[in-house]
Amino acid sequence: MLSRAVFLSANFLKGSAPLGAGLVHAPRSLHTSSQSLAPVPPLPEKPGKVRHGFVPEEFFQLLYPKTGVTGPYMFGTGLIIYLLSKEIYVINQETLAGISIGAIIIYAVKKFGPSVAAFADQLNEEKVAKVQEVKDLAMTNLAQAIENEKKEQWRVEGRSMLFDAKRNNVAMLLETNYRERQHMVTNEVKRRLDYQIALQHLNRRLEQEHMINWVEKSVISSITPQQEKESIAKCITDLKALAKSTQAKAVI
Amino acid sequence: MADRPVPVVEKRLMDVKLGELGTWLGGRDFTPNGLISAVRRGHDRYYNKYINVKKGGIGGIAMLIVGYVAISYVWEYDHIKHDRWRKYH
Numbered sequence: 001m002l003s004r005a006v007f008l009s010a011n012f013l014k015g016s017a018p019l020g021a022g023l024v025h026a027p028r029s030l031h032t033s034s035q036s037l038a039p040v041p042p043l044p045e046k047p048g049k050v051r052h053g054f055v056p057e058e059f060f061q062l063l064y065p066k067t068g069v070t071g072p073y074m075f076g077t078g079l080i081i082y083l084l085s086k087e088i089y090v091i092n093q094e095t096l097a098g099i100s101i102g103a104i105i106i107y108a109v110k111k112f113g114p115s116v117a118a119f120a121d122q123l124n125e126e127k128v129a130k131v132q133e134v135k136d137l138a139m140t141n142l143a144q145a146i147e148n149e150k151k152e153q154w155r156v157e158g159r160s161m162l163f164d165a166k167r168n169n170v171a172m173l174l175e176t177n178y179r180e181r182q183h184m185v186t187n188e189v190k191r192r193l194d195y196q197i198a199l200q201h202l203n204r205r206l207e208q209e210h211m212i213n214w215v216e217k218s219v220i221s222s223i224t225p226q227q228e229k230e231s232i233a234k235c236i237t238d239l240k241a242l243a244k245s246t247q248a249k250a251v252i
Numbered sequence: 253m254a255d256r257p258v259p260v261v262e263k264r265l266m267d268v269k270l271g272e273l274g275t276w277l278g279g280r281d282f283t284p285n286g287l288i289s290a291v292r293r294g295h296d297r298y299y300n301k302y303i304n305v306k307k308g309g310i311g312g313i314a315m316l317i318v319g320y321v322a323i324s325y326v327w328e329y330d331h332i333k334h335d336r337w338r339k340y341h
C-alpha cells in the first residue's frame with residue numbers, strides 16, 4: 001500500500017520497515033509469531049493485483065473510501081505536475097531516451113506477453129506432469145502393495161487350516177505308530193506264551209515218555225525167564241487155537 | 253478489540269499509532285542480525301506475493317524495475333541538478 005515511486009526513498013532510511021507492499025485488510029499477525037505450516041500450501045494462482053504494470057492495487061483501495069475512483073489518478077497527476085514544476089524531475093536528453101525505451105517496452109509486453117506467458121505455462125505444465133507421473137506411479141505401486149498385503153493376510157487365515165491338516169497328519173502318524181507297537185507287543189507276548197506252552201508240552205511229553213519207558217523197562221525186567229517161556233507156550237497154543245478157529249470159519 | 257495488551261514494539265507498522273512511533277522505532281531490532289532478518293522478511297513477502305505464483309504477471313518485476321529507476325534517479329540527482337531549465341522555482 002506504500003506507493004513505491006514516492007515512499008521508497010523515505011522507507012529505505014527506516015531499515016527495519018518491510019520493503020514489500022503490505023495488505024490492508026488481511027488478518028495481521030504479530031512480529032513475534034513465526035509459524036511453519038506443516039503440509040506445504042499450494043502456490044497461489046495469481047499474483048497480487050498491479051494496475052498499469054507498476055502500481056499495486058492496494059494503493060487504489062487505500063484511497064478509495066476518501067476520494068473514490070479518480071483519487072489515485074488525481075494524486076498521480078498532481079505528483080507529476082509537482083515534480084515537473086519544481087524541477088525535482090529534470091527534463092533532459094535522458095527523458096527522451098526513457099520515453100522511447102518505455103514505449104518499446106510497453107509495446108513488446110502488450111504484443112508478446114500472452115505468448116511468453118503461454119510458453120512459460122507450458123514448461124511448468126511439463127514439469128508438473130512429470131512429477132505427477134512419479135506420484136501416480138508411486139500411488140499405483142502403493143495400492144498394489146496394499147492389495148498384496150491383503151492377499152497375504154487372507155493367506156494367513158488359510159494357514160491355520162494348513163496347520164490343522166498337518167496336525168491331523170501327525171496325529172495319524174502317531175496313531176499308526178502306536179498301533180504298530182501294540183501289534184508288536186501282542187505278537188511278542190504271544191510268542192513268549194507259546195514258547196512257555198510248548199515248553200510245558202515238551203516237559204509233559206518227556207515225563208510221559210520217560211515214565212512209559214521206565215514202566216516198560218521195569219515190566220520187561222520183571223518178566224522172569226520162566227514166565228517168558230510160559231507166556232511163549234501160551235501164545236503158541238493160542239495161535240494154534242486161533243488157526244483152527246479160522247480154518248473152521250473158512251471151511252464154513 | 254485486542255484480546256490481550258500487546259507491547260508496542262511487536263506491532264506491525266500500520267497498527268502503530270502516530271504517538272507511539274517513537275517508542276516503536278526505538279524498540280526495533282537494529283543489530284546486523286535484525287536488519288538482515290528484516291530485509292529477508294521483506295523479500296519473502298514481496299517474493300511470495302508477486303513472483304512465486306503459478307501464473308505471474310508483469311507487475312512483479314515491473315515494480316522492481318520502476319523502483320530501481322527511481323532509486324538511481326535519486327542517487328544521480330546532484331548531477332542531474334545542473335541540467336535544470338530554470339534557476340528559481
